[in-house]
Amino acid sequence: MKTVLYCRSSIKSQENSISMQRTISEAVAAQHSLLIDEEYIDTAVSARINDISSRPNLARLLNDIRRGNVKTLIAYKRDRLARNVGQHLKIYEILKKYNVQVIFSASNELPLQYSPAGEFFELVIAGFNEREVNQITHRIRDTKLALFSDGKNHGGKLPFGYFLDAEKIIQPDPVKSDKIKNIFNELLITECRTFSEFVRDIEARRIIEKHKDNYSKIKKYITTPEYMGIRRAKFNDDIIEIEQKRLKIIDEDTWKQAQMILRTLIQSRGNQKSEVSMLDGLVFCTTCNEPAKRKLISFAGKESVMYYCSAHYRNKFPQQVLEKFVLEEATKWVQNMAYPQNSDMYTDVINRVNSESSTKLLEIEQKMRNLNDKVIGFTEQWILNKDPNIQEKMVTDYSKLVQYENQRKLLLRTQSFIKMFPARIKAIWAQINVQNELDNMNGLGIAEVLHDVVGKIEIGPPDFLPQIEFKHPFLELVNFKDGEITIAFKSVD
Template sequence: MNLDGGTYYAFYVRVSTDAQDERMQHAAAEPILRQVPRDRLLVFVDHGVSAAKVPMSKRPELQRMLTLIRSGQIGTLICYERDRLARDPYEYVEIAKLLISRKVEVVFTAASARAFEGNLLVEGISAIAAGAEAQAIQRRVSDAVKEYPAQLFGYKRIRGDDGYVRYFRDPRHADAITEMFGDISSVRSFEEFMARFESLRRILRRTEAQALKMLQNPFYAGHVRRYGTYHSLPHVEPIISLETFTAVQEKMTDLAEWTGRALDQVVEGIIHPICGLCGSAMAQKSSVGHEPRYECRRGGHRANIIDLAWLDEVVLEQISTRVAELNVDALRQTCSGFIRRHIRKLESERFRVIEECHEKSLAFARRFSPGFDNKLVEHALREIESLEVQSASLSEKIQQLQAGYSLDITGLMDLVQHALSTRMQDKGAVRSLASMLFRQVLVFPDRIELLAYYSLFLNGGEDHGATA
């Protein structure tokens, strides 16, 4: 770590909940922090801030640190792991771009953390891995919330003397909920559905979205759905029968046919757009009887509206174009440059190991006579053998990387482009690809602008405007 210059050293710590402990991150960084003069160390702590739930712009200590980095006051960042900075891939890429542009030295202190390479492409791949881990955590939390919600309309959550939580029907709403499920299970047309649905949701004082969510929640039948199968929840008093709930799900399927679209489409666009007039995230507006759309709800921007289907069509077209026009020469140059730098780094480390092994071997020969045998000899031999193993391992890694020079980048790109084109019907895959390709999608009243990551590899350039 470089201790020269007049810039400060930043130590960033984040834990997701108030109950989590920061000590592990402090302990991992302690050997490095001891080398930093106290008057040049700045500590930033976001305690109880989930990177998966709270956007980067609303993490106060992170923003304070990034502001100092932008102003050139921080030269070194010390952090436990990449996911402490951000779990969202494009948020992490934004941070990495800033660190690279300001030439900030980054030191990750976790034992398993890979060194910060200063290469945006490599860091982007690391961000994708962190994003996948965050999604796995969110899935586990989501599963727990489905079985033990903090609160649910129509239920009273009670913790017994034995410490276990149980759910009992709330007599104020249970009968109306039973009536709603019973009536919806027997409708035969879209008009009948809308008439009963509107009447009952108003009685329950639920919004359209809230009522639809209730109709699709098996918790009201005392069940949870896992891997396509319903499982009973013994801690829940059912308000309706499972038979009634499944009958309602059939009507939900009919509703999708009557309206010409699936209900989940109202919440699943390919990418969430930003209002180009004010820079705020656009809100989704949807209802059972109308096509979903995005609109800006800020002041005078309410006229800035775009249909979700039209936006998806534009994004799909741009993904196809960008994937088909990947800049193979730029990719080859970047990959080869990264391989060369990594080889030089490994060769330098191998040279150091060989020198140390040579010095220890000479010291061993001077110190011990042939046939001498005790614990000191054994320890010295183990050290020399360990260095020889390290040297052989580094040689093998260097040979593997040198073989990468003959990599057929053109053939690899053909393979990647073919694989991507075959997955364009998989909306989940398309959504992930869009989040990796495009930093933002800006919607204006007369056009759409897509701001791309990795512009060096996209022949279309960094920013692309499509007229809506």
């Protein structure tokens, strides 16, 4: 049987850690008159977030132990093998079952013992290791968040157009910023029919230097939200967004309009017209429920831009007519929802949703308390006897607990949104109801208003009147009949 060495580093920048672990472990092996027969090295893999199967050389080591091929294992410290309680105890059980001698080469690491007291000690040590790595993770997160909030680089490559000054603070690069502005300005006035044509055009006019990767580079520039002075970053599961006006290169309206034009240019094929449509992303085929496409086709003896379904070619509708129809219907819907005489209806709906969601919330929180008590009980039993059936029950109940927590968050978001929605509807109505403002609004502005209130538009064959589904967080249906509004209440589940 062999004497083996296991080493692990968490990230690539810790590669020198492997060298250190190997050097110290070889010295300890020599002190015990041992010769290392084989090494198992896992590089740039976290023991906190990866299970054993995701650490190939640890998995291989444990398989060799099960085959009876390993007599002595040398590792720098326990945390090289595992960083959470579950994995630590699983590895300990395998080492104990096959009576593997374990030697830790770190001078301050206590020896591993196979006894009831030793097993309890390993449980305590595993808890400390897991707590330590969680604290380290939180400290790293807090440090990155502080850097991010101070306008400094918290890691990763900066977008084109920015640099770090002497104090490591992100600043706009004047020369590169002008290049970004020129690209956006040219995109807003381009007459090109495809994005490839646009890239070739700005290359020909020397707005950018010619390069084989310009298609992907220019596309990335146009879709970078940081140019609006908005920085986003993910810390664990949280998305943090901050506005830093000093980093703004492009205003918000310009950036949003550029996104719509970019999408249209990329989708353009053949003689498809490349102008932006206010209904893009909203129109669907009523037969197959697939998104409708848009291009210039012949209809009723004339050529016009149509929304159509490629699978059901009779399902089509002229873009210009559809835009007018949807705008009129959306105006009616928003006006009816925001009229003062409907305030009683709104109050009733809001009160009913609040009441139902509060009742549901109490039920879910009670179920969560009961499940939490069961999970704690199963965990205590499993620590004592490692019964697989207990472990299965523990995992099952914990999964249910996670599902209830997600439902609880959804209900809380619903209650929060209800309070803001009436004001939001009235704000939209204020925009769409004033005809002068609407007439002066560009296609992008109208598109934003429509995307706020329209969820879906269905088109069909020539005798089919387009159907519009309006957005509403807690109403199932809104119909208009003889000037009256009819509402079907949507339950909160």
